[in-house]
Amino acid sequence: MEGGVKKVAKKEKEPFHVIHKVPSGDGPYVRAKHAQLIQKDPETAIILFWKAINAGDRVDSALKDMAVVMKQLDRTEEAIEAVKSFRGLCPKQAQESLDNILIDLYKKCGKVDEQIMLLKHKLRxxxxxxxxxxxxxxTARSHGKKFQVSVKQEIARILGNLAWAYMQKGNYIASEVVYRKAQMIDPDTNKACNLCHCLMKQGRYEEAHAVLQEVWQYKLPGFDDLKSRNRVEELLLELQESGMPLPSLMPNLPEDLTFDDDDFVEVLERVMNEWAPARSRRLPIFEQISQLRDQMAR
Incomplete structure (x- = not known):
């Protein structure tokens, strides 16, 4: 009981900004954070974030926080323009996190082509x-917690996001190829489920089933998550209901097969050479697509 009293007394002595996890001071950025976190007034927070940017007060933090608040208010397009217009005022070390915010904003408002372009840039x-x-x-942050991310994990994350973007365009072959590369580097259940979805969209049910079998057999990271486990079971049920016909010998190629960026192909090839396990490397990187195109041309 005495220990609990001491903890309460210690907390009462802590400064207001420490207790409420807001910065100290009285500048426009600090006032913006108070409006955002303490007063729960996002509109006022945005006005004060603008003032902080114009006053040169913690510009990179103000720009990032303002974009997040704008996204919450469904002002995504405005947030995109703000980040693109003012990121030049931010230091070099802030550019990567601004790219991540832009990717999230592009995803929110359905700008898939812009998302793909920026993901390729990040890989470069x-x-x-x-x-x-x-x-x-x-050091990365998620839901208020800090954790360490390796280059290998970041590459797999970027490739997973790129594959997801291709899938949103209905380009399932491109999505499949990139998901396979991501799984070679850092496999997990979520990417496996998305890869399975891509294969099913191409009518390649047996291959899709093999992907899910691997998830069950090796208990890939994320398998213990209830949401991921449910998705695996839903996909298995969908495969069973399909009757699992033999895979097509010639899957239909989408017209917009968008691997036309030679520079990006070279970058992705070299990244795979360095980070994928030796037994998983397949050269050239898009030989699967080339073979299909050759067969179609005959």
Whole structure:
């Protein structure tokens, strides 16, 4: 009981900004954070974030926080324009996190092409050694918690997001190829389920079933999550209901097969050479697509 009293007394002595996890001071950025977190007034927070940016007060933090609040208010297009217009005022080390915010905003408002372009750019930055500030890991934050992310994990995450974007365009072959590359580097249940979905969309049910069997057999990361487990079971049920016909010898190729960026193909090839396990490397990287195109041309 005495220990509990001491903890309460200690907490009461802590400054207001420490208790409520807001910055100290009286500048426009601090007032914006108070409006956002304490007063729960997002509209006022946005006005004050603008003032902070114009006053040069913690510009990178103000820009990021303002974009997040705008997204919450469904002002996504405005947030995109703000980030693109003012990111030049932010230091180099803030650019990567601004890219992540932009990708999230593009995803929110359905700008898939812009999302794909920026994801390719991020992969190039890793290849050129300009991401992570030259370090093998970086500190990331999710739901208020900090954790370490390795270059390998980041590459797999970017490839997974890129594959998802291709899937939104209905380009299931492109999505499949990129998901397979991501799984070679850092496999997990979520990407496996998405890969299964891509294969099912192409009518390749037996291959899709094999992907799910691997999830069950090896208990891939994320398998213990109830939501992921339910999705695996739903996909298995859908496969069973389909009757699982033999896979088509010639899956239909979408007209917009968008692997036309030679520079990106080269970057992705070299990234795979460095980070994928040796037994999983397949050269050239898009030989699967080339073979299908050759067969179609005959």
């Amino acid at each position: 930055m890793i290849y050129l050694g300009e991401a992570f500030n030259g370090k093998p890991t970086k």
